[in-house]
Amino acid sequence: MIEVKEETIESTLRKVIQDLLPSESRLVSFTKRIKYIDPLHFFEAGTNLHMDRSFWKSTLDKFTLVGIGTAYAIQANHSHQLKEKWDALVQMAIINNPYHVPGTGITAIGGMDFDPLKPRTVLWDKFATNELCIPTFLLMEKEDSVYLTITVYVNGEDNPEVIAKQLGEKERFLTSYRGDGLCKPSLVSKEEVNRTNWKQTVRKGTEFISSGHANKVVLARELKLEFKEPIHVTTVIQDLIVSQPTSYIFAFEKAGDCFIGATPERLVKVEKDALLSTCLAGTAPRGKTDEEDQAIGEQLLYDPKNREEHDFVVQMIKKSLKEFCKEMQVPDKPVLYKLKNLQHLYTPVKGIFKEGNSVFDVVEKLHPTPALGGEPREAALQFIREHELLDRGWYGAPIGWVDSNQNGEFAVAIRSGLLKGDKASLFAGCGVVKESDPEAELEETGIKFLPMLNVLGG
Numbered sequence: 001m002i003e004v005k006e007e008t009i010e011s012t013l014r015k016v017i018q019d020l021l022p023s024e025s026r027l028v029s030f031t032k033r034i035k036y037i038d039p040l041h042f043f044e045a046g047t048n049l050h051m052d053r054s055f056w057k058s059t060l061d062k063f064t065l066v067g068i069g070t071a072y073a074i075q076a077n078h079s080h081q082l083k084e085k086w087d088a089l090v091q092m093a094i095i096n097n098p099y100h101v102p103g104t105g106i107t108a109i110g111g112m113d114f115d116p117l118k119p120r121t122v123l124w125d126k127f128a129t130n131e132l133c134i135p136t137f138l139l140m141e142k143e144d145s146v147y148l149t150i151t152v153y154v155n156g157e158d159n160p161e162v163i164a165k166q167l168g169e170k171e172r173f174l175t176s177y178r179g180d181g182l183c184k185p186s187l188v189s190k191e192e193v194n195r196t197n198w199k200q201t202v203r204k205g206t207e208f209i210s211s212g213h214a215n216k217v218v219l220a221r222e223l224k225l226e227f228k229e230p231i232h233v234t235t236v237i238q239d240l241i242v243s244q245p246t247s248y249i250f251a252f253e254k255a256g257d258c259f260i261g262a263t264p265e266r267l268v269k270v271e272k273d274a275l276l277s278t279c280l281a282g283t284a285p286r287g288k289t290d291e292e293d294q295a296i297g298e299q300l301l302y303d304p305k306n307r308e309e310h311d312f313v314v315q316m317i318k319k320s321l322k323e324f325c326k327e328m329q330v331p332d333k334p335v336l337y338k339l340k341n342l343q344h345l346y347t348p349v350k351g352i353f354k355e356g357n358s359v360f361d362v363v364e365k366l367h368p369t370p371a372l373g374g375e376p377r378e379a380a381l382q383f384i385r386e387h388e389l390l391d392r393g394w395y396g397a398p399i400g401w402v403d404s405n406q407n408g409e410f411a412v413a414i415r416s417g418l419l420k421g422d423k424a425s426l427f428a429g430c431g432v433v434k435e436s437d438p439e440a441e442l443e444e445t446g447i448k449f450l451p452m453l454n455v456l457g458g
Helices: 009-018 039-048 079-092 160-176 195-210 233-243 290-301 304-324 359-366 377-387 438-455
Strands: 025-034 053-058 063-068 072-076 094-096 107-112 130-134 137-142 145-155 187-192 216-227 248-254 257-263 266-271 274-285 325-329 335-338 342-353 398-403 408-412 416-420 423-432
Touching: 009 025, 009 094, 009 145, 009 160, 025 079, 039 053, 039 063, 039 137, 039 160, 039 233, 053 233, 063 107, 072 079, 079 107, 079 130, 079 359, 107 248, 137 160, 145 160, 195 216, 195 377, 195 423, 195 438, 216 377, 216 438, 233 248, 233 257, 233 438, 248 398, 257 438, 266 359, 274 290, 274 304, 274 359, 274 438, 290 335, 290 342, 304 325, 304 342, 304 359, 342 438, 359 398, 359 408, 423 438
Parallel strands: 025 094
Antiparallel strands: 025 145, 053 063, 053 248, 063 137, 072 130, 107 130, 107 398, 137 145, 187 216, 216 423, 248 257, 257 416, 266 274, 266 408, 274 342, 325 342, 335 342, 398 408, 416 423
């Protein structure tokens, strides 16, 4: 990684290009601090430039990333290859960034398949197995500060003046756009895919567990929606921000399809030497009154099935993170984490990150957690591959961001859906143990559809 301190993107490009041979290429980024602009206006402006977009928001941290366009994309068959390719790319990059705050400099947003070994269907044909996208334009908002990073991939034959002019024109459009209000789509139909067969699969799962092959298996299902008109992604994001204020809001667009959701489940966050992971497993609905809500929460806190499910996740994450941390802090018991539609058992895991490791190492070690795969991992995954009636794609897998200063954060992509024009597929899962009742598990997944279903007008 080569850091420079030039005053403009044009002067940076001129210096880089003149030092390149015609056959050489280099990634160049330029970060500057700008006045506040609405991240959703910036995001919506990307549609007018016909560029893929990406979005990440941690409301609790007052942190937002919005990506427009693709300067460079890293794709890999296995997650560990992402780290190798990312490290090599950053090592050769020219980075003009005097700020060194998370989400500036070269920053990539991306995600992964839940299980690369399960055959893909056409549902996820626009998405790579594992991909990191470095946006051409990246807006980062942190509390009261806003930064814009422009990244471009150049070679020795490029004209720096022409590139700088084109980037400048697009930047002015993106930062000045004030879009009109967008409407929710009108829902035409709703279909629960393989409802009866899914309950039969749950029953097979309980038999599999009772036979001693596993302690827990997580099974997911799909809800298909169709609308009168194409879905406006910006409107969905806007409604998710309002309705799910304690969740991560994410969107990743590829050639017109968009994977989007509001997940409460952080996988890992690394900032400098501080590591944070969270265990979120065990679910119940919210009550209609304060008294009912408190009663449901108390029942969840002391329910043996949910506590057992939660403890699987806590022990696995604690064991997995030991090799990456100098010291760790893990509470003895969970607390309630309340969302608009649901409440969960929640345990944070904190640690001091050892040098020489990266967020990619932790992601590879943790995924899939028992909350999304099962326990033990390989036995549960094998059952899911053979019996689950769903192509999960990126659902239930890590999605997040990483920057060139080794900061990054990944969440587990649940409470999510895949938007395809005027159609959507929503996904929800539940943890199956030997005492599980198929009808009760079906009802739980129905509750988990609600965060996405509500903002889509369902």
